[in-house]
Amino acid sequence: MSAASTAEAPAYVAKTKAGRITDFVDERVGGSGILREFGRKVFPDHWSFMFGEVALYSFVILLLSGTFLTFFFDPSMAETHYDGSFTGLQNVEMSVAYSSSLDISFDVRGGLFMRQVHHWAALLFVASIAVHMLRVFFTGAFRKPRELNWVVGGVLLILAMAAGFTGYSLPDDLLSGNGLRIIDGVIKSIPVIGTYISFFLFGGEFPGTVIIGRLYMLHILLVPALILLMIVLHLFMVVVHKHTQYPGPGRNDGNVVGYPLGPVYAAKAGGFFFIVFGVIALMAAFFTINPIWNYGPYDPSPVSAGTQPDWYIGFVDGALRLMPGVIGDFHFEYVIFGYVLTLNVLLPALVPAGILFTVMFMYPWIERWITKDNREHHVLDRPRNAPTRTAIGMAGFTWYCVMWAAAGSDLIATHFNVSLNDVTYWLRALFFIGPVLAFIVTKRVALALQRKDREIALHGRETGRIVRLPHGEFIEVHAPLDEYKRYKLVGFESPAPLPAVPNEHGIVTRKEKRRAALSKLFFEDRVAPATPAELEAAHGHHGPHEAVEAADEQRSLTH
Amino acid sequence: MKALSQKRRHPLAAIALLLMGLLVTGGLYAVATTMNQAKASTTNFTEQDTEEGGKLFAANCATCHGMGAGGTQDGPSLVGVGAASVDFQVGTGRMPMQMNGPQAQEKPVQFNEEQTRQLAAYVASLGPGPSIPEAGLLDEKGNAAEGGELFRVNCAMCHNAAAAGGALTRGKYAPPLAGVSGQHIYEAMATGPQNMPVFNDANISPEGKRDIITYLKQIENNGSPGGADLGALGPVAEGLFVWIAGLGVIIAFTIWLTSRTS
Structure with missing residues (x-):
C-alpha cells in the first residue's frame, strides 16, 4: 500500500539545474530540515550580546593567520647567525626559531602583517572573552540552566590564556625568554616537585634546547584543539538553552523575543565577522605589536626594562611585583629538610589567580545555594537590580585591576612622574582595601x-x-x-x-x-x-x- | 742560577721577594688603570675659554659647587669630572639644576654652545677627566648589530630594549634615548651622570660606544617597520591599545549593528 502510494506520488523535479543539484544534496543530507530548525532560532538583539561572537571571529582569524605563520616558522633552538635583511641584527648569534621569526617579519611577503594580525587577534580574543564573561556575570546569565556553560566559558578563558602564553614564547626573543624564565621560577617554587617539573618541561636546566619545540606543539596542536572542542560544547549549549534576553514588555522566562537567525541575523553575523576582521587588519597594518627585532635574541643574562607579559597574564606578573621579599624581619623563604620553600614567589604566583578562578567557577552554585533559587532564568537582571552580586563582581574586578595595574608599575612611575616605590606601596594597600571599597560603593550606587x-x-x-x-x-x-x-x-x-x-x-x-x-x-x-x-x-x-x-x-x- | 738558589735563605731574600711582588702588582695595576684613566683633554681649549668659563662658573654654578668647584653641601666637587661631564650636563639642560629631586631633570638648555664650551674648558682645567669625544667616534658608522648586543647587555635593563626609557627606584628613572645626540650619549657613558654607572673604556671600548651610538641612531632613524610603535613600551601599551581602541571600535560597531531593531 505504502509502496504503491510513493510510486504514484508525482516526483518533484526542480525547474533549474541549480535547483536540481540542491534538491539532490538536500535529499541526502537533509539540509533544509537543519536550516528550518536553525534558521528559525531566535536571537535577541543587544550590543552587549556580541562579545562572544567577537571572540569566536577572533579565533577564526587566529586559525587562518596562524596557519600562514606555520608555513615559515621553524621552532628549532639550534644556533645560527642571522643573515636576513634586517641590518640591526646582522650576523648576531641566535636560535633558528628567532631567525625564522625575523624572516617572517622582514623577508616573507606579507609576513609581518600576518604576524601582527595574529598577535592583535590574540589580544582581542582574550579581551573579548573577558568582556563577554563580565557581561554574563553582571546580568546573571550564569543562573540555571546555564551554570555548566559558564564553566565551559571559564575553561575557554584559561585555554585562551594558555594559547596566548605558549605563542608569546615562540619567537625566542629576549622579551619572551624573560617571560619563560619567570614561569620557570614559578614552577621551581612549587614545593618538592617544582624542580622536577621544570627539568621535565625544559628537558634539563633552563632554557635548554627543547622548550620552543614543545611549546610550539602545544600552541598549534593541543591547545587549539581543546579550544575548538570547548567552543563546540559552548555553542551547543547556547542552542539547547536558547539565548537570554534583557527584561522588557512581553519578555519572560518562557519565550525569546528577537529576530530569527535566517536571514537577517545570519547576514548581520556574517557581516560582523568581516567588521572584526577589518578592525584587526587595520590595527595590524598601522600599529606595531611585539617588535621582536627590538628585543634581540634570547640570552639569559640581560633583562630589559619594561619587560611585561601580554595583558592577560599581566595580573599574575603584577601580583609577583606587589609581593614584598621581607616584611620587617619576617622572611618568606624557608629551608625545610634541604628543600627551599620560596613563599614570596609561590604565594603571589598561584594564590590570587587560584582564588579568582575558584570563586569564578563556583559562583553560580554559591548564589544558588544562598538564594535557594532552583528556577530557570532566561530573563537577565539589570546589574542594579542585583546589588550584592554586582558588588561582588566589582570587588573581584577591582582586585584583578589592582594586580593588572601593578604589572605596569614601572610605566605608571615614569609616565606620571611618581616614585616606583610609592606606586608599589599604594597598590599593595589597594590590593587589600580596593575590593572592600568597591563592594561598598557599588552596592550603594x-x-x-x-x-x-x-x-x-x-x-x-x-x-x-x-x-x-x-x-x-x-x-x-x-x-x-x-x-x-x-x-x-x-x-x-x-x-x-x-x-x-x-x-x-x-x-x-x-x-x-x-x-x-x-x-x-x-x-x-x-x-x-x-x-x-x-x-x-x-x-x-x-x-x-x-x-x-x-x-x-x-x-x-x-x- | 746556582748563585741565586744559594742565596735563597739570605735574611734579605724575603724582603727582596716582597718588594718584587709589590713592584709587579703595582706596575700591573698602573698599566691596567691607565686604560680606565680619563685622558687629559684632547679638545683644544684656549686660555681665554678657561678664563671666560671661570667667570661663567662663578656667576652660575658656584652657589652649589663652590668657588673653585671644590663642592659644597649642595653640590659635588667638579675637580676631575672632565669636559665631557660639563658638556653633557649643561648641554642637555640638566645643569644648572632646576630643583633638588631624585635626579636632575632635562630642560631647555640655559647656555649657548660657546658658553658651554667655556664652562667645559674651565672645569677641564681643574683636573684631568673624560674629554669631549672626537668626531670620529660619533660618525654613526660603527657596527649596529654589535652595538645592539652591547646595548642589550649593558643598557637595556634600565633604558629598555628599544631605548624607550624605564623606571628606577624612588622617583629616579632612565630617560628615553630617542633624540639624544650621539655626543651626549657618548659622554653619558663615559661620565655616568645622575644614577647611571660609568662605562669606562675598559668596560666598553670607544669602538663599542661608537657601535652603540650607531645602533641607537639606526633604530631612531629607521622608524618602526610594523607601523606606529605605540611608544615602543612593549605589552602594556599594546594591551591598553587593544582594550581602548580595538574593543572601543568594535563596541561602536556592535551598537550600530543592533541600533535598528526592537
Whole structure:
C-alpha cells in the first residue's frame, strides 16, 4: 500500500539545474530540515550580546593567520647567525626559531602583517572573552540552566590564556625568554616537585634546547584543539538553552523575543565577522605589536626594562611585583629538610589567580545555594537590580585591576612622574582595601539607582517645568512614563533574605545558619519594585503626593 | 742560577721577594688603570675659554659647587669630572639644576654652545677627566648589530630594549634615548651622570660606544617597520591599545549593528 502510494506520488523535479543539484544534496543530507530548525532560532538583539561572537571571529582569524605563520616558522633552538635583511641584527648569534621569526617579519611577503594580525587577534580574543564573561556575570546569565556553560566559558578563558602564553614564547626573543624564565621560577617554587617539573618541561636546566619545540606543539596542536572542542560544547549549549534576553514588555522566562537567525541575523553575523576582521587588519597594518627585532635574541643574562607579559597574564606578573621579599624581619623563604620553600614567589604566583578562578567557577552554585533559587532564568537582571552580586563582581574586578595595574608599575612611575616605590606601596594597600571599597560603593550606587528607578516609576520623569499654582505654590511638573518604559523600572524581582530553616530532623544546621547569614548579607538592603497598587496610588490622584511618599518610606525596606 | 738558589735563605731574600711582588702588582695595576684613566683633554681649549668659563662658573654654578668647584653641601666637587661631564650636563639642560629631586631633570638648555664650551674648558682645567669625544667616534658608522648586543647587555635593563626609557627606584628613572645626540650619549657613558654607572673604556671600548651610538641612531632613524610603535613600551601599551581602541571600535560597531531593531 505504502509502496504503491510513493510510486504514484508525482516526483518533484526542480525547474533549474541549480535547483536540481540542491534538491539532490538536500535529499541526502537533509539540509533544509537543519536550516528550518536553525534558521528559525531566535536571537535577541543587544550590543552587549556580541562579545562572544567577537571572540569566536577572533579565533577564526587566529586559525587562518596562524596557519600562514606555520608555513615559515621553524621552532628549532639550534644556533645560527642571522643573515636576513634586517641590518640591526646582522650576523648576531641566535636560535633558528628567532631567525625564522625575523624572516617572517622582514623577508616573507606579507609576513609581518600576518604576524601582527595574529598577535592583535590574540589580544582581542582574550579581551573579548573577558568582556563577554563580565557581561554574563553582571546580568546573571550564569543562573540555571546555564551554570555548566559558564564553566565551559571559564575553561575557554584559561585555554585562551594558555594559547596566548605558549605563542608569546615562540619567537625566542629576549622579551619572551624573560617571560619563560619567570614561569620557570614559578614552577621551581612549587614545593618538592617544582624542580622536577621544570627539568621535565625544559628537558634539563633552563632554557635548554627543547622548550620552543614543545611549546610550539602545544600552541598549534593541543591547545587549539581543546579550544575548538570547548567552543563546540559552548555553542551547543547556547542552542539547547536558547539565548537570554534583557527584561522588557512581553519578555519572560518562557519565550525569546528577537529576530530569527535566517536571514537577517545570519547576514548581520556574517557581516560582523568581516567588521572584526577589518578592525584587526587595520590595527595590524598601522600599529606595531611585539617588535621582536627590538628585543634581540634570547640570552639569559640581560633583562630589559619594561619587560611585561601580554595583558592577560599581566595580573599574575603584577601580583609577583606587589609581593614584598621581607616584611620587617619576617622572611618568606624557608629551608625545610634541604628543600627551599620560596613563599614570596609561590604565594603571589598561584594564590590570587587560584582564588579568582575558584570563586569564578563556583559562583553560580554559591548564589544558588544562598538564594535557594532552583528556577530557570532566561530573563537577565539589570546589574542594579542585583546589588550584592554586582558588588561582588566589582570587588573581584577591582582586585584583578589592582594586580593588572601593578604589572605596569614601572610605566605608571615614569609616565606620571611618581616614585616606583610609592606606586608599589599604594597598590599593595589597594590590593587589600580596593575590593572592600568597591563592594561598598557599588552596592550603594546600585541601591541608589534602584531608588531612582522607583521614584521615576511612581512619579514620572522630572520635566524641569516649574508651575505656579493660583494660591502661590510652586510645583515641578512630572511627565508620566509610558507603559513600556515603566515596565523596565518595575518588572524585576527583589528577593528578601531567607531565614534559616530547620531540616527534616527539625535541626537548623550550622551550614544552614551560614547560608542564612549570607542571604542576609545579600538581600538585607533592598529596594522593592513599585507594586501595581503603589503605582495606582501615585497616578490615581495627583494631589496628595505625601501619602504615597509616606508609603514609599515604609515599603522600601532599606538599611 | 746556582748563585741565586744559594742565596735563597739570605735574611734579605724575603724582603727582596716582597718588594718584587709589590713592584709587579703595582706596575700591573698602573698599566691596567691607565686604560680606565680619563685622558687629559684632547679638545683644544684656549686660555681665554678657561678664563671666560671661570667667570661663567662663578656667576652660575658656584652657589652649589663652590668657588673653585671644590663642592659644597649642595653640590659635588667638579675637580676631575672632565669636559665631557660639563658638556653633557649643561648641554642637555640638566645643569644648572632646576630643583633638588631624585635626579636632575632635562630642560631647555640655559647656555649657548660657546658658553658651554667655556664652562667645559674651565672645569677641564681643574683636573684631568673624560674629554669631549672626537668626531670620529660619533660618525654613526660603527657596527649596529654589535652595538645592539652591547646595548642589550649593558643598557637595556634600565633604558629598555628599544631605548624607550624605564623606571628606577624612588622617583629616579632612565630617560628615553630617542633624540639624544650621539655626543651626549657618548659622554653619558663615559661620565655616568645622575644614577647611571660609568662605562669606562675598559668596560666598553670607544669602538663599542661608537657601535652603540650607531645602533641607537639606526633604530631612531629607521622608524618602526610594523607601523606606529605605540611608544615602543612593549605589552602594556599594546594591551591598553587593544582594550581602548580595538574593543572601543568594535563596541561602536556592535551598537550600530543592533541600533535598528526592537
